[in-house]
Amino acid sequence: MARDPETIEREIEQARTSLVATLDQLGTKANPQKLADAAKDGVRAKLDNPKVKYPLIGVGAVVAALLIRKLFR
Structure with a gap:
């Protein structure tokens, strides 16, 4: 048929x-821009978590102190 x-x-x-x-x-x-924005938002959300934020600040302070100490030795 x-x-x-x-x-x-x-x-x-x-x-x-x-x-x-x-x-x-x-x-x-x-869309690459949408994917990048979503990834950026995810990272920001993780960094806003106090369990992540404060240890990172502490590590940054220790690294800065070690660099200053090495520069002025």
């Missing part, structure tokens, strides 16, 4: 529209 050409064209157009929508969604999700 042969299919109607108009039905075939309509199905092709529906498939094309669906494909375009999928590609648009993938393009939005894979």
Whole structure:
């Protein structure tokens, strides 16, 4: 049984529209700027945690003290 050409064209157009929508969604999700912003927000959230923030400050202070000590020896 042969299919109607108009039905075939309509199905092709529906498939094309669906494909375009999928590609648009993938393009939005894979946007490098969006990915970078999400990573930056994740790092900021981790650094705002006191269990991470204060030890890092302490390590920074120790490193700074050691550098100053080495420079003035």
